[in-house]
Amino acid sequence: MVNFVLSKKAIVMEGIFRYDTVSEYNALNNHETLHPLVNVIDFSKANPRSWGKEKNVRLNFGLYCIFLKDVKCGDLKYGRNYYDYQEGTLVFVAPGQVLEIENDGKVYQPKGHALVFHPDLLQGTNLAKTIHDYSFFSYNTHEALHISERERQIVLDCFSKIKYELQQSIDKHSKKVIASNIDLFLNYCDRFYDRQFITRENANQGVLEKFEEHLNDFFSSGKPQKIGLPSVAYFAEKLHLSPNYFGDLVKKDTGKSAKEYIQFKIIDLAKSKVFNSDKTVAEIALELGFKYPQHFARMFKKSVGVSPSKYRGVN
Numbered sequence: 001m002v003n004f005v006l007s008k009k010a011i012v013m014e015g016i017f018r019y020d021t022v023s024e025y026n027a028l029n030n031h032e033t034l035h036p037l038v039n040v041i042d043f044s045k046a047n048p049r050s051w052g053k054e055k056n057v058r059l060n061f062g063l064y065c066i067f068l069k070d071v072k073c074g075d076l077k078y079g080r081n082y083y084d085y086q087e088g089t090l091v092f093v094a095p096g097q098v099l100e101i102e103n104d105g106k107v108y109q110p111k112g113h114a115l116v117f118h119p120d121l122l123q124g125t126n127l128a129k130t131i132h133d134y135s136f137f138s139y140n141t142h143e144a145l146h147i148s149e150r151e152r153q154i155v156l157d158c159f160s161k162i163k164y165e166l167q168q169s170i171d172k173h174s175k176k177v178i179a180s181n182i183d184l185f186l187n188y189c190d191r192f193y194d195r196q197f198i199t200r201e202n203a204n205q206g207v208l209e210k211f212e213e214h215l216n217d218f219f220s221s222g223k224p225q226k227i228g229l230p231s232v233a234y235f236a237e238k239l240h241l242s243p244n245y246f247g248d249l250v251k252k253d254t255g256k257s258a259k260e261y262i263q264f265k266i267i268d269l270a271k272s273k274v275f276n277s278d279k280t281v282a283e284i285a286l287e288l289g290f291k292y293p294q295h296f297a298r299m300f301k302k303s304v305g306v307s308p309s310k311y312r313g314v315n
Helices: 022-028 127-133 148-165 172-199 200-219 223-227 233-238 243-254 258-276 281-288 291-302 310-315
Strands: 012-013 016-019 038-042 055-063 064-069 075-078 090-093 098-102 112-117
Touching: 016 022, 022 038, 022 112, 038 148, 064 148, 090 172, 112 148, 112 172, 127 172, 148 172, 148 223, 172 223, 172 233, 172 243, 200 223, 200 233, 200 243, 200 258, 233 258, 258 281, 258 291, 258 310, 281 291, 281 310, 291 310
Parallel strands: 016 055
Antiparallel strands: 012 016, 038 112, 055 098, 064 090, 064 112, 075 098
């Protein structure tokens, strides 16, 4: 496992360790603090580690952390599931996320690298406006980024550029240059994930087929009347994916967002019901999960070009 270190300073309650500052994380890993808000960690410089007698250790980060794994040393969990986390993978952690380590009690030498930065680093930079566009920070357990050796070298080159800037004297340009290099690195990761969506096309196709099955089941089972319109999060949970990963997968494979895909299905069903039944528009709206008929009529007209009543009359 990349170097998650036990520290009395990090303990906030039994079994939970919190890392809120870059300087604390540097000290835990034998690194000098060159900048108070950002660093590139080389875990080979850390001392051999053991989690002691703790069977399950929970880690709460107040930092953005991107870990490049180089060694196997225990299983990493986020929520109820395990990370798809092997050698040659990147895992992204956003502030406030809690990870869990299953400790095997063995001593190990950490290997690998990490980019860690505090949210305050982004203030006043362009990255502050775009950081939430990098949806992989909210991806789930088995959605880690698997990189090739060539991609790994690109990652290390990006880390090297950031490290070089950290070794210079801090001036008025430092924050912008460092943030720009982090943004470049995250853009590469966006590209690598696009590649991964393609290389895992067969697995993704199975997800889309199951998505369609769940959609059909939802509208044929009476669930709309009970729980209303389905959300992206509802289907993501059914498919054991994070909403962001699921949404990105659907978008890259179909050209539509998951929300648009669901709305397309709703309108398709609505057109059939309007044309083939004697039910009122209000009754059809209720069947499809709309709380208010006027919301249904508005969505229908926006998508089809005419109101449900007019569509029925024309057809």
